[in-house]
Amino acid sequence: MQERNEVEFVLEGQDSSLISFKHCTKNPGHKDFVKFTDFKVENLPSDYQDVMIYKMIQYIGLITVKLNVSFTSNNRSNNDETAKFRGTTNIRLGSGFIMSVCKKEKSLGKKCPCKECLESNNPKEQWAEILVLTAKHVVFDTEEVKHTKCELFYDVVRQIEILYGLKVHKVIDKNDACIFLCAMHNLETWNKIKMLCDMRDNIHRKLADKYTSKGLKNQLAIIVSHPHGQPKMVSVGDVISFKRSLDGDVQYEYRASTCSGSSGAPVYVLSREWDLNFSEHVHSSSTLRNGINRSSFGPA
Template sequence: MDQTETKDLSRDHWADEWKQERQKLAIHEKTKGNLLYTNNQFDQAIESYSKGLQYDPTNAVLLSNRAQAYIKIEKYPESETDCTLSLSYDPLNVKSYLRRATARLNLGQLDAAEVDLKRVLLLEPNNKQAQDELNLIEKELLLQYPEDESLKPSTEDTQEQPPGDTVDISHTYGEHECRISEGEEADLHKLFNKCKKNPGHLDFIPIKQFKIDHLPADYRDQDLYNFIKVAADLTVRVSVNMVSPFRPQFFPNTHVQYPFYNKGGNASTRSGSGLISVYEYRDGLGCDARGSGYSQLTGDQLTTDYVSCPCEKCKQSGNASKVWWEIFVNTATHVVFDDIEASRTTCRLFFDDRDSPKVIIDKVTMDYVNIGNDNIRLKHVTCDTKLGPRLYDLVRRLFDLGNEVWNKFSQSTSDKVNFIVSHPHGCSKYVSIGRWVDNYKVEECDYNDKFDRTKFTYTTSTCPGSSGARIHCVGLGTGHVHNGAMHSKLNYSSVDLFRK
């Protein structure tokens, strides 16, 4: 054995010892936290669990235990977040499903709690707690949504409603637009050419051929053009090769069939689109593209329980990076449904044409999901000093250009211009430009009075593979993603926040 091999073995041995020592410290804090919890000292228990997570950030049991302690002091959003993170590391953790159901019940998210309890019963059919709570939820849902005409399947698309009215979104479901795998990567453009929805794809512009002259005459603005190009740089193809057995039969509170419900456990591949956002972290303190360390929507500080990068490479290292980036991909829930599907998801970045180099991120987890509104946020952590800063700078540019576009066009939205960048048929990026038709108010935002939750319809061209792509409405503050197409030829979005 030469000297180099000896050094490598020594380094590996030291890294293993370092990892084992941190795990021992985490177990010590968990035991201490459990004792404090038993003595009803919930705040102190949370402190101990949090210390344990500093030593072992991916410990699903520590996260689940802290979630239960949060429930005891009625911090339900924090509990839901911990349960979701716990399940991203251990998708079969029954206690985390039960605790998340409790948190969601107290947050008024009955449909999401119902899904969690049904997952428990799939894993443990005789779990009495889950069955009892599920019975209570189903009774409550019957009271809230009685079996009347408003919940029966509709054969017609959404009827136009006066602006500002609340819309019954159970009538705005059509055909999802995931691309179902029918061949290898090399066959995608053959499928593109055989498309029945948009023969010839006349309204789709390859991103590398997109020019300012493609914009409507009154919108040929350099800032808007640059905004579209940067939005395209941040658009990704989302590919999933697993169907969760926990997909519901129907969309919440409707009789509308949920996509791929009857294919649970299948390993068939499908794809959609998504848009990236990024936070940069230094020593556990986060910063968004605006340069702010606080969430724009909730005002919460961007902090973590750990002060070094939690990626797999750093976890195996004795010298974890103090700087890292959390990359978020926003897409539709019917594209990626839950923690199980997230664990089998990859995102291809910078896929601009057939010759684009393959830049793939995997090891993604579910950061946030809302089944009824049909949106999900995936998370990938990296300390890659090339990829992280590149994406962070792109998001910063998107934010700056978005402000310029807002200032120029927010008073002239009567043309209702919007655009979508997506990966139709799983191919490289295309831009489609069209107009939105209606913006239906679904409900008020419960934590920020500057926003409502709304749903858009639009004529902008989409195809299978466009599900999850961001809907950019020029001059409006929107975060909606594409959901599907209706028989009336209108497309429709997720339910998401709309700046009033």
Template structure:
């Protein structure tokens, strides 16, 4: 697995050697208890390795069999409902999928509050503050990629990543990568520094040769009220930065066009979610918006597109319903049987 800028080892398989059925059952029991502490939010947790994630997927009580989850490389026009079998729409979903990431969080910040805002309900994972287990798995997506240093129109400066800080020879050319997710997945910079951002986890086949792992850098913008988080990391791989920037800009351009084509008044209501359910490979689900409400000027959607633990922070696109310049919102929670809800997100300013 390729690594960038001092990525931390996210292998949580320390229990795998000499494993027994009793050990496995105990890990799964602990994970189930930890999962319950987040209430209706949808982070996946594990006390073991990757094998435990696949066990959790097989034991899923929310969507047994996951029949509506389509592996992203296999998603096709036939998976879109009548009236939306549009090649440009499919291309845009493909771009969203390429820019979706798995987040592996290896630490719980001491700064997590005890309770949710204006509530007596516990804040997700607050009981694990200061601990490195359980490992948490969520989703996110690349908002944009920006050249920095000498690449940034003469702005200069030195790369802020931990690798450069330790080397004594910081790079003068790098890319800054901005990822959006839910705040309950990555709460602050203390957690982001213990987070692995995994790109291109599209399949379990040859996973180690295809997944690119970046080290989390810092949280630049966060809002506990909206549950939105902007996670920033850096890479010296300029070819990767160029590729991600091109994919991101192409996605936004196509998304604006698609949103204008499928306005709410004309055909709206289709919702697309791309996530890493149960911390496993990337999947696409589609459904319908069932409600939209206003949260102090920001939109909150409820929708029928399936999600599972591990989908927290995933990109939710209400086709034709959202602001054409900012069309993806972070999935946040499951509110009732067959109904899920997004966060209104955060406003990003470059």
């Protein structure tokens, strides 16, 4: 069955992604998406209208990022969907999320190593480091990471914080996953992100205890993404099936809506085989015929 990745290519100026959003053919009107800032408990299916699930969606959403990648690596293979852009600075948009915060760097004669600071006459002397997870087809290698900006809090334009790509931390080819290191210049926001990650992990453990034993027939997939590079939106839908790899990782198929720009977004599955660590699944692809969407492989 033919499938495609869901990266948004910006080939005619930044406004083209907004035009793409308005004239989307996969999800006309985006009726199955809810703006993150408007999402309420009542938007969940009746079996899942739980304040704790709502809080989890809020924590996931607050650390979901829009990716702006302005270079395509020459190392991509010929069968890569992005191969025709190799070596160019054409922009593509995707989604991702913050896995964890790493450390703060303070001025000891060091300068922030991000691309913006290296090219600046006034580089930052204090910065923080953060790990972001997305799909490998969105960000392929360190050359692409260096040309990647992550927009955090892209719900209200005036609140946007920028994370600057530094280098690949880990690529998992078989899982279509790329974890990369970013620099953040606002140290106050670093503290907020650390708190949000801790709260997310705490809620996840509580949900694992609650929904493992509940045994609901339909598993639920929750996705927070930036469709067409627009402000983040939430979609929910049933999990249809899953596939297990030889090493035990799982890939989910679901009806939660996605669009171009959703590639790399966090996929949170309720009532599954629970791992006490936060899920590491991201949106990977969509089938062309029946609209079924697939996650990357990740820990069950």
